[in-house]
Amino acid sequence: MSLEGRTALVTGAGSGIGRACARRLAAEGAHVVVADVNAEAAGKVAAEIGGTPVTVDLSDPEFLVAWRGQLPPSPDTRLRADIVVNNAGFQHVAPIEEFPPEIFSAIMRVMVEAPFLLARAVLPGMYERGWGRIVNISSVHGLRASPYKAAYVTAKHALEGLSKVIALEGAAHGVTSNCVNPAYVRTPLVENQIADQARTHGIGPDEVVEQIMLAPAAIKRLIEPDEVAEMVAYLCGPAGSFVTGVSIPIDGGWSAR
C-alpha cells in the first residue's frame, strides 16, 4: 500500500487502460478520482474501487470548472491531486487531405491541452507538498509515426514534449513526469480499430491483429491493460522516485527495430 493517503486523478478511467490504472492505484491505497466523459462508466469504476466519479468532457476548455463542482468540498479551492494520469484519448484514421480539422482540434484538446491545463491546476499544490507524480499515457506513436493518424501522432509527440518540460520544472519540487508508451493494448479502442481495419481490408479480425497490428512487434501478442497499469504504479511508487523525463515503451520490442 505504497500510495496510502495520496489522491490520484485518472482521466478516461471508465474504460481500458484508464480503468486498469484506477484499479491498480486504488489497490496501492490511493483515493482515485475517476474522470470520464461517460458518466455511467465513471460511476461503475468509482463504485468498484471506492473512488470519486467525475463526469467531464476534456475537449471543453472549461472542463476544470465542471470538475471542481463535482469534487467533495475542500478548504483549498484548487484542484488537489498528488498523482495525475493523463490517459483519456481517442483517434481518427484518415489521410491528411481528408482529415476533418474539427476532429484534429478535438484530439489536440483532449490529448494535449487538457494535460497542460491539469498540470497548471495541480502543480502549485504538488510543489507546496513537495511530492507529485504525472504519468502520461502516450503510445509508440509518441515516438514514431504511422500514416493516416495525423492528429493522434501529433498529439502524442506533443504530450512527450510537455511531459519533459514538467519533469524539468518539477524536479526541484519532488514532482516527476514520465510517459508510458504502449503498442496495441486489448481495449475497446483497439477492438474498434480491429473491426474498422477488417472492413477496410476485407479480412477477418484475427488476420488484422496478426498481419497488421503485430507486424512491427517482436513479441506477437496484444498487451493487457493491467501490464500498462503496473508500469504506472511503478512510476508512482517509491521505486520510481528517481525516474523522470523519460518515455517507457511497453511494446513487445516494436521500438527496438
Ligand SMILES: NC(=O)c1ccc[n+]([C@@H]2O[C@H](COP(=O)([O-])OP(=O)(O)OC[C@H]3O[C@@H](n4cnc5c(N)ncnc54)[C@H](O)[C@@H]3O)[C@@H](O)[C@H]2O)c1
Ligand atoms: N489501446 C491501445 O492499444 C493504446 C496503445 C497506446 C496508447 N493508448 C492510449 O491509452 C489511452 C487510453 O486508451 P484505451 O485503449 O484504454 O481507450 P478506451 O477507448 O478503452 O478508453 C478511453 C476512455 O477515455 C474516455 N474519453 C474519451 N474522450 C474523452 C473526453 N473528451 N473527456 C473525457 N474522457 C474521454 C472514454 O470515454 C473512455 O472511457 C489513450 O490515450 C490511448 O491513446 C492506447
